[in-house]
Amino acid sequence: MFENFTNLFTRKSAHKGGPVAQESFSTQSPLQHRGAERGKPVYSRVFRWRLPDGQTEEPASVEIVGSFTHWQKVPLVRDSVLDAWHVTLHHIQGNRTHHYVMLIDDKPTYDKNCDGLAVPHGYDEERFQLQTDKGPRVLMMFGQTK
Numbered sequence: 001m002f003e004n005f006t007n008l009f010t011r012k013s014a015h016k017g018g019p020v021a022q023e024s025f026s027t028q029s030p031l032q033h034r035g036a037e038r039g040k041p042v043y044s045r046v047f048r049w050r051l052p053d054g055q056t057e058e059p060a061s062v063e064i065v066g067s068f069t070h071w072q073k074v075p076l077v078r079d080s081v082l083d084a085w086h087v088t089l090h091h092i093q094g095n096r097t098h099h100y101v102m103l104i105d106d107k108p109t110y111d112k113n114c115d116g117l118a119v120p121h122g123y124d125e126e127r128f129q130l131q132t133d134k135g136p137r138v139l140m141m142f143g144q145t146k
Contacts (some may be wrong), residue, residue, distance in 0.1 A: 040093065040094070041093075041095055042091045042092060042093060043092055043143065044089065044092065045141075046086055046087070047064050047086065047102075047111075047113075048076075048082075048084050048113070049076060049085045049102055049104070049109075050083065059105045061103070061104075062085040062103070062104055063106075064076060064101075064103070065101055065103060065128055066098055066101065066141075067098045067099050068089060068092045068098050071124035071125075071127075073103065074087055092143055093143060094144065095143065095144060096143050097118075097140055097141070097142055098143055099120070099125055099138045099140060100114075100138065100141060101130065101138055101139055103128070108128055108129065108131075109130075111139050114140060114141060115139075115140050115141050116139075116140040117132065117139065117140060118138050118139075118140045119137065119138075120136055120137065
């Protein structure tokens with residue numbers, strides 16, 4: 001009985017605005033990284049894309065695909081106030097490099113917010129690669145957490 005009483009008062013309280021109970025990763029959606037197990041650092045990131053200067057015709061679809069989505073396309077939502085498309089992805093595994101590509105009307109497009117370019121490895125990366133003057137590439141994102 002005293003053990004339960006002690007556990008009740010020694011638990012850390014939930015962060016303000018956070019979930020009351022600790023998150024369980026057993027019910028992850030396919031978009032959540034399977035390596036995001038309890039104890040491993042994860043983070044969220046907002047991906048945003050705007051029409052290039054001078055372009056007035058809006059694309060039919062803006063999507064992101066990458067290692068953190070298991071190479072499944074995730075649509076970005078149009079925000080007319082910000083004049084941009086965006087999506088927030090949660091539970092991205094931290095402390096590793098991720099590869100991804102922005103797809104505009106199913107065509108790979110450079111993301112000016114990427115951390116660099118990488119040579120594609122494997123079927124999924126080669127399927128979505130960008131063609132650059134230095135050869136095929138995918139975008140890189142450094143997932144660094146505290």
